[in-house]
Amino acid sequence: MIAPRLTAWRQARTDAGVSGRTPTHNLRDIFNAILYVNRTGIAWRYLPHDFPPHPTVYGYFAAWNKEGILTALNHQLTGLVRDHHGHTTTPTASIMDSQSVKTSTNVPLSTQGTDAGKRIVGRKRGIITDTTGPGNVAPEITAANKTIAACDAKLPQYRAIADAGGDPATVAAWMAEVNAQRAAALAQRDTATAAQPPAPHRLTEDNIRHLVGSFDDIRNTLRDAHSEDKSTVYRELRLALTYNPGQNKISVEATPDADYCWVTVRVRGGT
Known part of the structure; x- marks a missing residue:
């Protein structure tokens, strides 16, 4: 790659x-x-x-x-790591946190700070990660944010040059170019944000009642179905049913999708 x-x-x-x-x-x-x-x-x-x-x-x-070559490579490698762990290449949830990081001896003191609680002299960095660790922000959004930040840093400098007596026409041309770059970066970020996969939606109470009610139809259909068809349905649902004649019980083992590994299901009783 x-x-x-x-x-x-x-x-x-x-x-x-x-x-x-x-x-x-x-x-x-x-x-x-x-x-x-x-x-x-x-x-x-x-x-x-x-x-x-x-x-x-x-x-x-x-x-x-x-x-943006390095950012794009990082995004692609993150997708490979997620695929290796059995997840989709693009995450739908993230975790945001910050960390105090020690800096090397050649970093200017003016760009460092002190975390008294952790006794670290360095910098504070924030990161958004998914369940596997790597960052999950799209490279287009990261590149656009960098461009916007660079433009925001240049505009005050150009205004200071103009206030100090710089050539108005030259400074105006500089500012027009930076504003155009900033506008293009904003449009790129909005487009990339809109292309991100939507977050999982929450079910309303009516949705849940309707979903649970539909189980009756499924149960009635399976009750009258052929045993081979039942086994196909259970296999597609990733369910393994084992009948224990001594206890007159059926043990159910479920293998959920990797994306839903946070859900814990326990089956009790003689079902």
């Missing part, structure tokens, strides 16, 4: 004439170097010499991050 996407990205840049020269470094080595920095927290210039030069590695990282 990762190699074809990165190879296609570099080929597209080469075909478009964006790359100034023929690439000489292996994309796998560059990607491994990025993972190494992410795992160890070292500065780019401290990369071991068996990796490509750190300016090259950072250049690829900055380009992939800016164009």
Whole structure:
């Protein structure tokens, strides 16, 4: 998944004439170097010499991050992890929490804080996760939020330049461009949000009564059905029925779908 996407990205840049020269470094080595920095927290210039030069590695990282390549890969890998655990690729529920994280020694003190309760000097980060752990925000929404935040940071700077006597026409052109980017990002976020799968709806009391009442029809139909047909129905419902003649009882074992593993069902009595 990762190699074809990165190879296609570099080929597209080469075909478009964006790359100034023929690439000489292996994309796998560059990607491994990025993972190494992410795992160890070292500065780019401290990369071991068996990796490509750190300016090259950072250049690829900055380009992939800016164009949303890394975010898209993370979203796809999250889907694979969920599929491996037997879930749908897109979650319908999430958990939001925050965490105090220690920072490395080369982080400016002005960007850090202190969590006195946990005795951690670092930063507070928030994350939305699903039941398997990885984040579940669509990459289009994440990329749009980054663009909106960047535009919101630029607009006050442009206003300050204008107040300081900058060329009004130039500043107006800058602000118009940023506002257009912000509007496009807002539209992208709204479109991606609308495409998200809807959350499970709650059943009303009338819905529940109607659902329970329909069980009578199912019971009457199964009572008069052939035994082989009954077994097919039970198999489709993921039910295993075992008759115990000594106790005159039927034991029921259910295998629910993975998406409903939070539901616990207990069957008691002689049913």
